[in-house]
Amino acid sequence: MSAFSVLFRREMRLAMRQSADSFMVIGFFVIAVVLFPFGVGPEPNMLARIGPGVIWVAALLAAMLSMDRMFMGDYEDGSLELLVLSPVALELVVCVKVLTHWLTTGLPLILTAPLLFVMMNVPGEIWLVLLLTLVLGTPVLSLLGSVGAALTLGARRGGVLLSLLVLPLLIPVLIFAVGAGDAVLFGNGAKANLMLLGGMLLGALALTPWVTAHALREAVA
């Protein structure tokens, strides 16, 4: 069996047996979005206007919630040292971790999003584009989050610090993702925005596993 599938099965098995974590992320996502109609008033046009942005910001924060646990369990029980010492490339371990994080966080967020589109009165013609931005954008969250999670291992108040470090770096993703919806509404088409998001995903995919692996080696040294 290849190293990838060995790692992937273990991660998924662990995630499945602690699936409450995944539901908590979704719960947070829904509640955070639902607060807005109370905060800014239930006027449908207003909600439609702010809906995409609110949903994206809530998705960002929800993804952040589970981020610090990406390596924390393995760090605390000593598994991380052994993963670093295994004959498998650490970059591959990181990729598997990011993939499972996305499958247990990003994917459920995408699946829940349409429900929130309805509740926030998001116009039907931008549903597809917004879902596409989530498909392209949430993996970037997991990838950049992995860097932050690895850097803050063993830090005091690591979870808060992680958000402080990673959220500013995610601003471009947010800008272009929400901009895609607006572009469609203004009749410009979202192609440019989606291309930029795709570029960010490819760039993050190429660089972050390497940086994260380096940070993990430092964390156990």
Next chain:
Amino acid sequence: MLHYFANPTRFQRLSRRVEPWLLAAMLVCFGAGLYFALFSSPVDYQQGHTVRIMYIHVPAAWMALFCYTAMAVSAAVALIWKHALADVAAKATAPIGAAFTFLALVTGSLWGKPMWGTWWVWDARLTSVLVLFFLYLGYMALRDAFDEPGRGARASAILVLVGFVNVPIIKFSVDWWNTLHQPSSVLRMDGPTIHPDMLTPLFLMAAAFQFYYFWLVLLRIRRELMVNRTRALRHRQASA
């Protein structure tokens, strides 16, 4: 060469000798710069007196980028060659860079209000500089978050290098996107487009900020070296 100055005692001696000169140069540049900036420079036909804000804003923005680049280079040297002095230099630079970034943002805002009619716009330049400010803060917070200083140093060095992608974005944001912020008018291929009388105070202030940085960073590095030395002595005390 690098290793020659890496010796803390030698570095202390050298920087003590250089510091008064830097301080003097800084004060002279500030004096002349402020005179030109406030009294002896022409009023811009479009901006009126607000052009005087530029003599702080532009050099501060340059310094914000300069400090970050210096930090990134130091961090890379510290990571690759395990160079202790480079690491200390990165640490000493961070608050100065953060201060310049803060100044660039605040003075930009004070200029924007009368000129654009708003304190803040969410365009590419302003946003990316704001991210730069957060990166400085994040660096300092991460560096401080570990009980073992070496671990904080290495983790934050990696963060600085990751955040370096932001620097070209800031530099080219005004050329890549159409925004309210005006394109660069001093550092361009075909020569500056602003009035020469305005260049004098601009460059004097930039030089003053540069000397300010070098003077202060040497002082801060010397302080960090003393802190390291103190810690080493404390460890020796504990194990004696």
Next chain:
Amino acid sequence: MAVFSGRHIDCIRGERQVLSAAAFSLESGGALMLRGINGAGKSTMLRLMAGLMRPVSGVITWDGVDISDDPQEHNARLAYVGHADAVKPALSVLENVTFWSKLAGAGGMDASDALAALGIGHLTDLPARYLSAGQRRRVNLTRALTSGAELWLLDEPTTALDAATAEALTSLIERHLKSGGMAVVSTHAELGLAETGTLTLGGTA
């Protein structure tokens, strides 16, 4: 015949000089006991040997090649058992063990046999959250048996083990040595291994 050795090893940990000018040499079939008081640098030495940390100065070599030249290759020949047991409470005992043996590429003892050899063969299907400290320790030690690694690095392996299991461990280490393996063991207790070298640390602490 492989040779694992280190020369002039200095190591600073958390700004404290833990090791200075330490040296060792080990050949196939040999074992090395690390001794010294708490804080003398036994764990640090093992982490250096594993390649988790790099010495400030000095080199650690395998057959004359610096282990940091090709960490992946070094990882493939070593099994490290540290202080933390790396046991996932949500997985069963067998799942815990097989994950690491598959990741190591196997070649060692069968997972069930290894668990039986350490006296916890009856616990294979038990979720690891029900294990006692001693049992978790044994699960951790199983990883060395199943890895098929040439070099065992064991950090206080007898902690939380009863006398009988410690004896079983000793004979397992002896079997590993007879088949041409090497072992470096840090310990306070006497393991009763025949013909071992000893490295006493703690000159500088």
Next chain:
Amino acid sequence: MENSNTIMSMTEHAGYVWPSYGIAALVLIGLVVLSLRAFRKSRDELERLEAQMPGKSDEA
């Protein structure tokens, strides 16, 4: 130099220019003061320690 060019005749935007220079002065001087204070504190602590541990201070 004609008078209209100098800062003294600045009326319309004085409320933006002066605060810019004021804040700049505050931040830059403030950072120097903080740095100097930290410097002195560290220096005093180190000197006290080195006085306590004589003979070991020549080692860098």
